[in-house]
Amino acid sequence: MSALDPRQALAERLGIEVPAPRFDSPDDVSMLLSGVDYLPSREISAVTFLADRLAKPVLVEGPAGTGKTALAAAVADATGARLIRLQCYEGLDESKALYEWNYRKQLLRIQAGRREDDQTSWSELEDDIFSDEFLLTRPLLEAITAEDPVVLLIDEVDRVEIETEALLLEILSEYQVSIPELGTVRARQIPMVFLTSNATRELSEALKRRCVFLHVGYPDPERERDIVLSRVPGISGQLAYQIAQMVYSLRQLPLRKAPSVSETLDWARTLVILGYEELGPEVAAQTLHVLLKYQSDIAAAHEALSAEG
């Protein structure tokens, strides 16, 4: 067992102590996450547990609004770690993701040197301006050099160009960053890493291979009811169940945009504020626009709900 333990192997390579596992079992994950009001499915708990044990990042994929980002936040919350977030976008480059030399400060340092009678030689100066002091750490570097426990969230990784993905590979598999002027910066801990993707494009094989994959779909009605109950104060069990069922039924329809979990919550809050205790045709007619964002979808939903059979 120990010969195979990836956490131990990784810790040895990084020259750090083998960290204690964050979770005892998948059920432990469920319990901890439920404690911070995130209700994970069995699959989510199992994969989160596995990722910690294998010291691998989790690639979370699924439709918008199903709690991918919230999962990372909840794990950070539950394990008492700091969440470091890197929002991806087109044009993201290493100076925004990894590190950047603070060249304004470097220029100042050089100009300040000139004023005096220029004692320092160029090589001394060079060593000086390419040191930690002049390095601006960006999220990825910050995550691995942090002393306190952190959870790294790389959000919407499918938005960066496929070439930029390569930036992530070193940190995801080796937990280190190579900086030409400084050498290799190794992680001081093995952070929990989550990557999220809306699947707008195929991610590279290299990236996928380094991660464990988690598909987060829409929850089943029972779990969605529980989510509503835990997030919406003052709602009755009956109404929460009906809401969850309604959303489930709507997702079966061929809509342009199926309602997400966050929209379900918005809808539930609306119904509570309006004082409804039960769903009915007039409630649906008045409030469906909270749940559905396209006129054609709302029309389709009304038609389906009023049709017999």
Next chain:
Amino acid sequence: MFDLLSRFIAELRRVGLPVSVSEHVDAARAMEVISVSDREVFKSVLRATLVKDSTYREAFDTAFEVYFTGRRDGDLDLGPGAGPGSTPSSGAQPERSDREFTEDLLDALVEQNEGALRGAARGAVERYSGFERGRPVGGAYYRYRTLRHLDLDSVAERLSALGLVGENENEVLERLNRDEARRRISHFEDLVDQEILERLVDDRGAEAVAETTRETLPEDVDVMHATRDELDELERALAPLSRKLASRLARRRRRRRRGPLDMRHTVRASLSTGGVPLDIKFRPPRPAKPELVVLADVSGSVASFARFTLHLVHAISEEFSKVRSFVFVDGVDEVTHFFAETDDPAVAAHRIATEADVIAADGHSDYGRALERFVERLGHDVNRRTTVLILGDARNNYHAARPEFLADLRERVRAIYWLNPEPRAYWNSGDSVVALYEPHCEEVLECRTLRQLEEFVSSLD
């Protein structure tokens, strides 16, 4: 156990899932840290390490059921009141009448008692499927026999009358009750499937069963011979596929060249480096986009293929400066506006099927006449940037082929491509006249699956 894992991975690769060696290693490690006794957790964990694409989920699940079912060496939960799956049951069960059995099933469905449901599925298969060892029939046969006896439709009706979600006071709640009843029934059907599969695996071994249950990946399904279910699945696969394709085309177009120098941005950026322009900024490039004209045969045999292609082309229409679509049987009609007026491709497809005026004579494909009208209608509205895409099997019902219209068109456009959904081996046999058109096309391609279609479209520019 590791041997079983290797055989399972071999099966995944046979299905066509890309499983790398390092993923195999990860799965093996995962098995060490996770308890194998919890099937659901075990399945999630294997899937997380082996399958990195959610479109392959179903194929994985099917293979998993085959390889890791029926091996419940007593350490997995068996539903209460049921013996091991493979031995014919003795005891209380057979003595119950069909009526009592149905009542028990209904109770289990109402309570959503997983153990009882599993027991009911096992009991149902035992009672009704007529399972025999060594009998060379597929799971579908046993499934049919089991479900026929159960009469799940009336169970569903009673279930929804019970008001699972709330009293049946208004039509919204009625609808919700009906959907919920259906959901629970379909969960039970899954359990029945699983039970039958378990017995089959026990009888014949995993490899033999995998042979018959293997799923075709959506992108490899032959569109012309797809079943209804497969077509539905293709429909679902098409949306993410076209999104991926569009972003790939857009990216390629953007990357190819950068635009002219952007003086204003460059000077602004140089301020932070003491006026030294370290970062030179360029304007984003604006390369010309190609125009696309699609002519699709929508007669019976190739209609579904035409639908998918039109659907895909319009989904990525932003990547072209102009897209026009025509459909034909023996008359031609333009259908571009159907796609422009709705966001829902299914609606557009429906309107094409019902409203497009494509029948001029007897309703059999006539490529010669269609080409004539097509060229006539395009008139001078094509130019050197236009790419023409013709979809069809070129089965001309022995009408005149008239390739001269195609030759004439080719003079005026950039390229003509012909996508043929028939296997290459059938071309030019019977009334297929591909060979007459081929010299006037840039290329004639066999295009039977989404994968081939995607490859072709992404090569367009």
